[in-house]
Amino acid sequence: MAPKLIRWGILATGGIAETFTRDLLVDPTTRNVHEIKHTVVAAASSSSTSRAQEFLKSVNAPSSAVAYGSYEELVKNQDVDIVYVATPHSHHYQNVMLCLDAGKNVLCEKAFTVNAAQARKLIETAREKNLFLMEAVWTRYFPLSIYAREAITSGRLGTVTRVYSDNSSAQDPEKQWPDGKHRMINPDLAGGALLDMGIYSLTWVFQTLYTTQPPHSRKAPRVVSSVKKYLPTGVDEMTTMLLTFPRDADLGGDIHAIATTSFRTTNNVDGTGTAGPAVRIQGTEGELQVWPPIYRPTRTRLILKDGTTEDKSWPQPGPGAGSGWHNGFGGGNNAEGEGHGMFWEADEAALALVEGRKEGRFESLDESLVIMEVMDEVRRQNGLDYPEKIETTDRIPL
Ligand SMILES: NC(=O)C1=CN([C@@H]2O[C@H](COP(=O)(O)OP(=O)(O)OC[C@H]3O[C@@H](n4cnc5c(N)ncnc54)[C@H](OP(=O)(O)O)[C@@H]3O)[C@@H](O)[C@H]2O)C=CC1
Ligand SMILES: O=C1OC[C@@H](O)[C@H](O)[C@H]1O
Secondary structure (H helix, E strand, O other): OOOEEEEEEEEOOOHHHHHHHHHHOOOHHHHOOOOEEEEEEEEEOOOOHHHHHHHHHHOOOOOOOEEEOOHHHHHHOOOOOEEEEOOOHHHHHHHHHHHHHOOOEEEEEOOOOOOHHHHHHHHHHHHHHOOOEEEEOHHHHOHHHHHHHHHHHOOOOOOEEEEEEEOOOOOOHHHHOOOOOOOOOOHHHOOOHHHHHHHHHHHHHHHHHOOOOOHHHOOOOEEEEEEEEOOOOOOEEEEEEEEEEOOOHHHOOOEEEEEEEEOOOOOOOOOOOOOOOOEEEEEOOEEEEEOOOOOOOOEEEEEEOOOOEEEEEOOOEOOOOOOOOOOOOOOOOOOOOEOOOOHHHHHHHHHHHHHOOOOOOOOOHHHHHHHHHHHHHHHHHHOOOOOHHHHOOOOOOO
8 A cells, every 4th residue: 555645844943843854754664664654844933934944945855845934824734734843841832732723633842741731731622623642752662662661561571660760961051051041941941851851761660660551550650859950040950750650569569760860960971872771670580771862772781580681772774874963962973874763753643643543652642641740740849830921721922
């Protein structure tokens, strides 16, 4: 059967929009996907039409793709099947609502929203309108993540009892973002380590301890946490969470997880990912280790009590060197011949449209909501507030 063409609209033209769109335009057959193809039919910038034109050119979009100088115009385009929302966290709620109101399916960047109330409202709206909605936690869709989850569901690790998970960076925020306006540390853009990077620490905890359970037996964790604030702006620069996932005693009892995130202190200190694993999933029969960066890991080690050691590397098929980050965190970190890995989440969204599914398979909307609730609780315990205009569920212009 001929592949179904899915027509994307790109909302915002910043760093990740560029990385994602380049990956989107990589031929899916290079990763053995034959059911769908992707194209970009439009992009919008809130600053100007010329910025959107420049963006389309930079990602080698088809010449027929339309450039808009406002998000409102983009969502009215009848040719767009699905919108990829790539604005800062602060704007996701308003931008996704704009799309849903216009009847568009949506793939929205992480963190899904600023708080759980906003996520709940988006989910209700998508369900009422029978539209597809997915949080773009790309890591969940990597073959490496599928392997990790299968190491648990197949019983290879035995009964899983504990998970450590860290996503941190070795930066100097005062030097890197001296004016305090960058989205990473700006409270008006819902900055801070938790929402931007801690979401990946939680992703590994949840995709191993929660997603692997049958839906009816998934239970939200209890949380105890500590936050160190970044004094110049008041967002969090280091957050540590201890999560207890309740499990019946006859199934092994409670599971503990430690999820950490920091701007300054990391176990990927030289950025090469060789200092040691940043995720350790520990069971009665062995341990699965995932090397950093855990948002885009390419290396795992499985060590079993029976003496087995399974080392694996996970290449990212794609267009070639230089297709890496465009977000100010360093140049393309892809090896020759690699993509960046964002195409797998795009494939999932496209396949869902073809199959009539309204959610992604590897992170349900209910799970995105539970994770937002965990982050709300961490913020509540530590007095981490954002301005009301970005916490609200009212429809307001930002
Ligand atoms: N999955 C991943 O690996 C990554 C995900 N992200 C996520 O993607 C989102 C965007 O991050 P990133 O691309 O790095 O951010 P950038 O700052 O590079 O881009 C954000 C874009 O959003 C638009 N925008 C609209 N309103 C504002 C505003 N008030 N301030 C700033 N930008 C605004 C702008 O586009 P325009 O002018 O065209 O409207 C801007 O270029 C975040 O949610 C982040 O967490 C980020 C990096 C990696
Ligand atoms: O999503 C992300 O992944 C990579 C990080 O460098 C970046 O801060 C973050 O937004």
